[in-house]
Amino acid sequence: xxxxxxxxxxxxxxxxxxxxxxxxxxxxxxxxxxxxxxxxxxxxxxxxxxxxxxxxxxxxxxxxxxxxxxxxxxxxxxxxxxxxxxxxxxxxxxxxxxxxxxxxxxxxxxxxxxxxxxxxxxxxxxxxxxxxxxxxxxxxxxxxxxxxxxxxxxxxxxxxxxxxxxxxxxxxxxxxxxxxxxxxxxxxxxxxxxxxxxxxxxxxxxxxxxxxxxxxxxxxxxxxxxxxxxxxxxxxxxxxxxxxxxxxxxxxxxxxxxxxxxxxxxxxxxxxxxxxxxxxxxxxxxxxxxxxxxxxxxxxxxxxxxxxxxxxxxxxxxxxxxxxxxxxxxxxxxxxxxxxxxxxxxxxxxxxxxxxxxxxxxxxxxxxxxxxxxxxxxxxxxxxxxx
Amino acid sequence: xxxxxxxxxxxxxxxxxxxxxxxxxxxxxxxxxxxxxxxxxxxxxxxxxxxxxxxxxxxxxxxxxxxxxxxxxxxxxxxxxxxxxxxxxxxxxxxxxxxxxxxxxxxxxxxxxxxxxxxxxxxxxxxxxxxxxxxxxxxxxxxxxxxxxxxxxxxxxxxxxxxxxxxxxxxxxxxxxxxxxxxxxxxxxxxxxxxxxxxxxxxxxxxxxxxxxxxxxxxxxxxxxxxxxxxxxxxxxxxxxxxxxxxxx
Numbered sequence: 187x188x189x190x191x192x193x194x195x196x197x198x199x200x201x202x203x204x205x206x207x208x209x210x211x212x213x214x215x216x217x218x219x220x221x222x223x224x225x226x227x228x229x230x231x232x233x234x235x236x237x238x239x240x241x242x243x244x245x246x247x248x249x250x251x252x253x254x255x256x257x258x259x260x261x262x263x264x265x266x267x268x269x270x271x272x273x274x275x276x277x278x279x280x281x282x283x284x285x286x287x288x289x290x291x292x293x294x295x296x297x298x299x300x301x302x303x304x305x306x307x308x309x310x311x312x313x314x315x316x317x318x319x320x321x322x323x324x325x326x327x328x329x330x331x332x333x334x335x336x337x338x339x340x341x342x343x344x345x346x347x348x349x350x351x352x353x354x355x356x357x358x359x360x361x362x363x364x365x366x367x368x369x370x371x372x373x374x375x376x377x378x379x380x381x382x383x384x385x386x387x388x389x390x391x392x393x394x395x396x397x398x399x400x401x402x403x404x405x406x407x408x409x410x411x412x413x414x415x416x417x418x419x420x421x422x423x424x425x426x427x428x429x430x431x432x433x434x435x436x437x438x439x440x441x442x443x444x445x446x447x448x449x450x451x452x453x454x455x456x457x458x459x460x461x462x463x464x465x466x467x468x469x470x471x472x473x474x475x476x477x478x479x480x481x482x483x484x485x486x487x488x489x490x491x492x493x494x495x496x497x498x499x500x501x502x503x504x505x506x507x508x509x510x511x512x513x514x515x516x517x518x519x520x521x522x523x524x525x526x527x528x529x530x531x532x533x534x535x536x537x538x539x540x541x542x543x544x545x546x547x548x549x550x551x552x553x554x555x556x557x558x559x560x561x562x563x564x565x566x567x568x569x570x571x572x573x
Numbered sequence: 574x575x576x577x578x579x580x581x582x583x584x585x586x587x588x589x590x591x592x593x594x595x596x597x598x599x600x601x602x603x604x605x606x607x608x609x610x611x612x613x614x615x616x617x618x619x620x621x622x623x624x625x626x627x628x629x630x631x632x633x634x635x636x637x638x639x640x641x642x643x644x645x646x647x648x649x650x651x652x653x654x655x656x657x658x659x660x661x662x663x664x665x666x667x668x669x670x671x672x673x674x675x676x677x678x679x680x681x682x683x684x685x686x687x688x689x690x691x692x693x694x695x696x697x698x699x700x701x702x703x704x705x706x707x708x709x710x711x712x713x714x715x716x717x718x719x720x721x722x723x724x725x726x727x728x729x730x731x732x733x734x735x736x737x738x739x740x741x742x743x744x745x746x747x748x749x750x751x752x753x754x755x756x757x758x759x760x761x762x763x764x765x766x767x768x769x770x771x772x773x774x775x776x777x778x779x780x781x782x783x784x785x786x787x788x789x790x791x792x793x794x795x796x797x798x799x800x801x802x803x804x805x806x807x808x809x810x811x812x813x814x815x816x817x818x819x820x821x822x
Contacts, residue, residue: 222678230630266695270721444790463603
């Protein structure tokens with residue numbers, strides 16, 4: 187029997203992780219991406235390997251996914267993860283009051299926490315605001331986005347997946363029975379048109395998923411919600427520092443190489459191809475970040491960047507939307523066969539998202555093949571460009 | 574309302590077999606944005622066929638290396654204000670000494686193959702990655718058990734700036750040699766033999782262009798000199814065995 191062919195649009199974390207999962211299950215996988223890998227939202231993540239601590243009070247479903255996938259990624263992707271853990275620190279009465287809810291939530295979600303004595307904390311991370319009055323450790327980490335994506339992609343290539351970067355989708359091809367049979371793309375490197383056929387097409391374009399689905403006359407409720415991140419040229423901690431309170435703007439600082447990255451905000455826009463800088467938000471990041479690590483305001487500025495989360499829209503306030511992902515089988519929802527859209531999620535949970543999507547793909551083909559990505563270490567990210 | 578400058582981006586263009594050349598794009602842009610933002614703006618609003626590499630936009634990943642006004646830069650942290658003036662021009666070209674895929678994107682295959690051969694892990698104990706000074710181990714601090722991503726972003730800027738890389742395709746180049754220095758210094762000193770050859774540690778001309786353009790203080794030039802020291806010392810030990818004060822074998 188020939189392998190079923192699956193075509194994935196988008197090489198963000200969702201696309202590369204899904205390519206890997208499906209290739210490992212024996213599908214013939216092709217990935218098209220209009221730019222370089224992770225050149226949209228995924229590359230511009232702040233790089234937090236979530237313990238789930240940020241969501242354990244307001245969004246337990248996300249928090250549970252995070253801690254499960256955090257544990258798995260540490261095993262399979264250690265090549266690009268700083269595994270050092272993180273702290274939630276309290277600076278005032280409101281923070282201390284929140285700690286009860288935080289502990290209950292963390293316990294309910296299975297996130298290991300430990301109260302840290304303030305003087306020990308300041309010894310371990312001397313840059314933390316000395317006014318700290320309460321602190322808990324969590325198994326946060328940080329990852330490097332391009333290398334994580336390359337590692338998934340290189341692992342997918344090992345099992346036969348083919349990647350076509352710089353190919354922009356121009357049309358989704360449907361047959362008379364409204365079944366998707368392939369796509370037409372524009373290879374931007376040499377100005378040629380390239381067509382792909384597939385038994386199944388997966389729309390994994392995140393914040394752009396609405397635009398792609400529209401090509402098949404389908405509405406997908408994605409709500410691009412960018413956030414700003416500010417970087418200073420000083421590594422201030424080895425661990426991630428979170429404010430011990432309800433997630434808010436500018437309440438997390440994490441280390442990356444010789445830098446500290448402060449995140450983030452949340453606002454809504456229509457066009458996500460280019461997001462202009464908002465100077466007030468930069469100042470707010472520096473001010474709020476300095477509450478956690480006062481040295482931020484004295485550190486040389488390194489850069490500022492924006493990333494557009496692909497949240498699932500439903501008319502609610504942006505930040506309150508659950509971070510968890512949704513997978514739409516358009517045969518069921520729109521009577522268009524051969525097309526699936528995956529939306530939402532986050533880098534930390536990309537493997538799990540891929541597993542659920544691949545389960546659905548298997549079901550659609552009437553196949554029963556186990557997911558194998560949980561325990562197998564990814565191949566070196568440096569292999570991706572050597573194919 | 575933020576400040577706006579009129580800037581002409583003169584961008585290198587190359588599509589398959591077509592004749593390469595430069596194309597001008599006039600932008601109204603906030604000078605506190607980065608060169609990469611300008612390129613992204615050209616792609617978003619002026620020419621969707623422009624091909625360039627980018628990912629993290631904050632100098633963690635190393636994807637967006639290009640030549641800006643003939644100097645190797647990570648475009649995501651290069652402020653427009655720092656490389657031109659209102660009414661001025663910015664010339665953007667792809668990195669040198671690597672095959673061009675199209676426009677500003679180069680093929681990093683050989684570069685990663687060389688790094689892969691050295692096989693120095695990007696995540697290393699913090700103690701082996703001193704933040705303050707030089708490339709020697711940080712004796713002041715004890716090993717906290719913490720790990721971090723190394724300074725080398727594997728962006729390829731050093732290869733593009735290196736005069737020796739432009740004369741030999743086989744030359745390993747500064748990044749891979751720097752990685753081998755770090756590996757020899759902290760993990761396994763026998764690894765020096767791998768680069769003890771004409772396309773390895775000896776082809777470097779000590780121009781230090783690599784250290785000059787390195788956006789991440791990895792100091793490849795100094796690392797290559799240190800690797801030479803370790804290589805020579807390994808050769809002496811190989812020839813004479815471990816020297817004793819009496820001079821006997």
